[in-house]
Amino acid sequence: MQRDVNLNRLAIFVALVRAGSFTAAAEQLGLTKAMVSQHLLKLERELGVTLIVRSTRRMALTEAGALFHADCLQLLEQAQAAIERIGDRRHTPAGTLRLTTSTDYGMAVLAPALADFHRLHPQLQVDLVINDQISDLIAERFDLAIRIGWLRDSSLRAARLGSFRQLTMAAPAYLAEHGLPRRPDELAAHRWIAMSALMTPLRWTFTRGSGSRHTVRMTQAMQANNAAAIRALVLSGAGVSVLPDYLVQEDIQAGRLQVLLAQYRLPEGGIYAVYPDPQPPAKVRAFIDFMRQRLAAR
Incomplete structure (x- = not known):
């Protein structure tokens, strides 16, 4: 039977084991001793097992508690690694940059620009889709589109890169x-x-x-x-x-x-980067900055 477990209590349980006492854990977590005890009791009820046996002087992990503690440590390490990875993507271009534009602009301008951009960021993969129809960026999972001329109203974000005569x-x-x-x-x-x-x-x-x-x-x-x-x-x-x-x-x-x-x-017509993400990742921000500089130097 599936149990609903408050995952925040896993971190409190691990902190309690690491601290060695309810008093020390409460100080490290910024909680009261009673709150730490309540979280442990609720976690044990949610799991249906006793994790820690305690007396007035000491506490000790049960066999189930020791196994669960090892699993919790692994889960928390994986969660921390995932947080660090997503933070790295926020600040360092990574992954695949998937973008689309029109045939004429893609062949004449964007493809050569992407070749130079990739030399600056060889860790990135690039997926360029040339299409004279207006693509649905969200449904087709594009990071951005380069659109030429005059933008239609939409809920997407847009950054002006330059203009053309x-x-x-x-x-x-x-x-x-x-x-x-x-x-x-x-x-x-x-x-x-x-x-x-x-x-x-x-x-x-x-x-x-x-x-x-x-x-x-x-x-x-x-x-x-x-x-x-x-x-x-x-x-x-x-x-x-x-x-x-x-x-x-x-x-x-x-x-x-x-x-x-x-x-x-x-x-004159405009050249725009259009993207769906209100907080675009580093790869999108880097390409927008690159294209602005490139077009300004023309």
């Missing part, structure tokens, strides 16, 4: 055939490759240094639901589109893509 891009071959747009309104006459995942993929507002705003409705030629796919279409000369700076820096430097309307700006 949105750039209007085209391939030189496309511009040679269709001409170079010099004002935002001229984009309406060009072949626009739309990001279907956006709420308004065909309407864009450009802001000049003077503060003047120009909203343009584009003419869609093609669409895709992934920034990496849109980049591939733009590179092939299929049309014009908006792409994040982190995805096209090498293309710009190599001359494969050209920034259009550089004197205008589109709204």
Whole structure:
């Protein structure tokens, strides 16, 4: 038959045996002698055995008490070790860092960053899941997600890591055939490759240094639901589109893509670490700090 035993009394029992008397145990535990005695009596009732025989002058463990004392010592040592291990995880990155992000950001930025992060923390294992859908961090047991753009309302915690610029891009071959747009309104006459995942993929507002705003409705030629796919279409000369700076820096430097309307700006997007734990472990805090520093140095 299963018994309900107050586990706190195990520690009092071990302290009593170690102290050798009710008076000494009471002093060490900060309790009264009567309270120590009551805890022992209740523990014996819960177990259904006598653990200690006592007289006015001395106390001694029964055979059952000696066996139970040995088991209690082992249990308390294991509990202390578990407390120390969880404390270590609070302060030292350990275990597996499981995180998720979008395909384009994962391939262009996060995978190289994780390689460098792992060199700093080789004791960590890393599990990166690339997915263009919004993952349920709790149900799928993710430590965090790196999300790009504008966050939806949620009960999750978020830390802003940095930002990215949105750039209007085209391939030189496309511009040679269709001409170079010099004002935002001229984009309406060009072949626009739309990001279907956006709420308004065909309407864009450009802001000049003077503060003047120009909203343009584009003419869609093609669409895709992934920034990496849109980049591939733009590179092939299929049309014009908006792409994040982190995805096209090498293309710009190599001359494969050209920034259009550089004197205008589109709204900047945010880069966020989103996580479910109100007290994130050391591995999550370390990665957030690492990414903040890395993005600030770009």
